[in-house]
Amino acid sequence: MLKLSKKADYGLMALQHIASNQYGDVARARVVNTKEIAEEYHIPVELLAKVLQTMARSGLIDSHNGPKGGYLLGKNPREITIAQVLESLEGPLGLMDCSHEKESDTCMQREHCNIRTPLLKIQSSIYQLLNSMTLQDMMGGTPLITIQSVATEQQGVER
Amino acid sequence: MLKLSKKADYGLMALQHIASNQYGDVARARVVNTKEIAEEYHIPVELLAKVLQTMARSGLIDSHNGPKGGYLLGKNPREITIAQVLESLEGPLGLMDCSHEKESDTCMQREHCNIRTPLLKIQSSIYQLLNSMTLQDMMGGTPLITIQSVATEQQGVER
DNA sequence: TTTTGTACGACTCATTCGATCGGAGATCAT
DNA sequence: ATGATCTCCGATCGAATGAGTCGTACAAAA
Numbered sequence: 396m397l398k399l400s401k402k403a404d405y406g407l408m409a410l411q412h413i414a415s416n417q418y419g420d421v422a423r424a425r426v427v428n429t430k431e432i433a434e435e436y437h438i439p440v441e442l443l444a445k446v447l448q449t450m451a452r453s454g455l456i457d458s459h460n461g462p463k464g465g466y467l468l469g470k471n472p473r474e475i476t477i478a479q480v481l482e483s484l485e486g487p488l489g490l491m492d493c494s495h496e497k498e499s500d501t502c503m504q505r506e507h508c509n510i511r512t513p514l515l516k517i518q519s520s521i522y523q524l525l526n527s528m529t530l531q532d533m534m535g536g537t538p539l540i541t542i543q544s545v546a547t548e549q550q551g552v553e554r
Numbered sequence: 555m556l557k558l559s560k561k562a563d564y565g566l567m568a569l570q571h572i573a574s575n576q577y578g579d580v581a582r583a584r585v586v587n588t589k590e591i592a593e594e595y596h597i598p599v600e601l602l603a604k605v606l607q608t609m610a611r612s613g614l615i616d617s618h619n620g621p622k623g624g625y626l627l628g629k630n631p632r633e634i635t636i637a638q639v640l641e642s643l644e645g646p647l648g649l650m651d652c653s654h655e656k657e658s659d660t661c662m663q664r665e666h667c668n669i670r671t672p673l674l675k676i677q678s679s680i681y682q683l684l685n686s687m688t689l690q691d692m693m694g695g696t697p698l699i700t701i702q703s704v705a706t707e708q709q710g711v712e713r
Numbered sequence: 714t715t716t717t718g719t720a721c722g723a724c725t726c727a728t729t730c731g732a733t734c735g736g737a738g739a740t741c742a743t
Numbered sequence: 744a745t746g747a748t749c750t751c752c753g754a755t756c757g758a759a760t761g762a763g764t765c766g767t768a769c770a771a772a773a
Contacts, residue, residue: 396644397556397680401762404650404669411668428720437662438585459613461771467724475755485555491563507595510563513692517636520683521556524676533672544719560731587750601732607752620740621749 402484405438406446407533410480412436413456414472414530428465446484453483472534478525488525490518561643563607564597566692569639571595572615573631573689585695587624605643612642631693647684649677 410430413416416425429447433440447466451458457474468475480490489495491514493502502508568591575584588606592599606625610617614634615625627634641647648654650673652661661667 396558396640396647397649398651399555399649403555404663407669407673408663408667415668436666439763441563441765444719445721446762451720458719459771460719460769462719463772464717464719464770466719468582481555488555490556490558492557507568509574510566510692513687514566517683517687521680524683528676533669538686555736560728591748598732600734603751604732604753608749617751618740619738619750621742621747623750 399481400485401442402446402449403481405436405443406430406450406480406484407477408436408438409443409447409466410450410455410468410475411528411533413466413468414534417468424467426459426463426465426467431465450480450483453479455480455483472531473529475530476526477528477530477533478522480530481525488518488522490514490521494518557572558640559603559644561605561608562640564595564602565609565639565643566636567591567595567597568602568606568625569609569614569627569634569689570692572625572627573693576625576627583626585618585622585624590624609639610644612638614639614642631690632688634689635655635685636687636689636692639689647677647681649673649680653677 412432412435413427416427416455429440429444432438433443447456447458450456451469452464454469456469458464458466478488489497491511493505493508493511494515571591571594572586575586588599588603591597592602606615606617609615610625610628613628616628617623617625637647646654650670652664652667652670653674664670
């Protein structure tokens with residue numbers, strides 16, 4: 396469950412690869428093209444191209460046309476979060492259909508729905524999680540995230 | 555992104571409904587059948603039946619045949635976690651295909667894959683999150699979960 | 714101007730998910 | 744005890760989402 400799409404996988408791989416060729420120093424920046432990434436990770440070129448275009452449109456990377464063209468990171472790796480990447484490629488985070496809806500709600504269960512509120516809490520927590528991890532964090536091998544829960548704290552559990 | 559299936563939605567709603575009719579007291583337990591839930595939440599009966607069957611097989615609920623039959627909670631609401639429900643209906647948690655694989659790995663990217671490790675960390679955190687929230691928590695309206703991240707702590711971020 | 718490589722849109726195919734149908738088993742009423 | 748009714752249960756069908764492909768247009772370096 397909760398498997399993310401191939402686009403997201405490819406996008407993250409590509410970003411990691413592009414970032415690896417810049418080292419945070421613009422002077423050493425090396426432009427990397429679609430074909431190079433596709434061959435490195437055995438990804439269908441056309442599909443990867445589509446992914447890169449989408450991310451370019453979102454400002455995550457900068458595209459450069461023509462021979463010797465390719466892609467460069469559009470932001471500092473510390474400012475690119477996993478959440479941004481996934482949102483760019485898969486749309487906004489939403490565990491259910493009625494996550495962030497306007498008035499046009501077609502959900503027939505809304506009136507008696509009893510799970511919306513708790514699921515929204517979980518969704519919010521997941522978003523914080525994804526938004527707290529950056530591309531920079533993905534490159535180092537350091538532990539990144541701690542999670543703490545108070546939901547299961549004991550308060551006189553009789554069984 | 556990360557939208558969970560209708561089965562999961564229906565399953566959680568049904569569980570909440572079943573639990574509401576038991577109040578943790580077996581003496582007051584009221585058997586509730588598929589049709590009742592389906593009408594209450596406007597869910598296709600046959601599909602809901604399938605969902606309930608699956609959860610019964612997992613031990614989350616107990617099924618009772620014959621007239622006046624139906625379903626009852628199989629465990630204490632405090633011992634039923636969201637993770638268990640979702641795993642029962644949608645299979646094990648896995649952000650990518652190579653999440654928990656044996657030797658038969660067909661992923662062509664594995665050799666040069668640079669995102670597997672960090673994604674496994676995120677996956678683990680999500681699992682803790684889903685496993686820390688119980689059906690009992692879903693019924694009360696109290697705040698349940700806090701999350702703390704150390705990944706984005708400032709250490710001289712220049713921009 | 715020619716060549717090379719990216720950007721972009723439309724299209725096809727496969728897989729998963731939602732939804733449906735008919736049969737088997739169990740319990741209550743007679 | 745026996746029938747009738749109601750439920751659970753497995754197998755099947757159709758629809759929608761996503762993965763992957765093809766062809767054209769555009770931009771920059773030689």
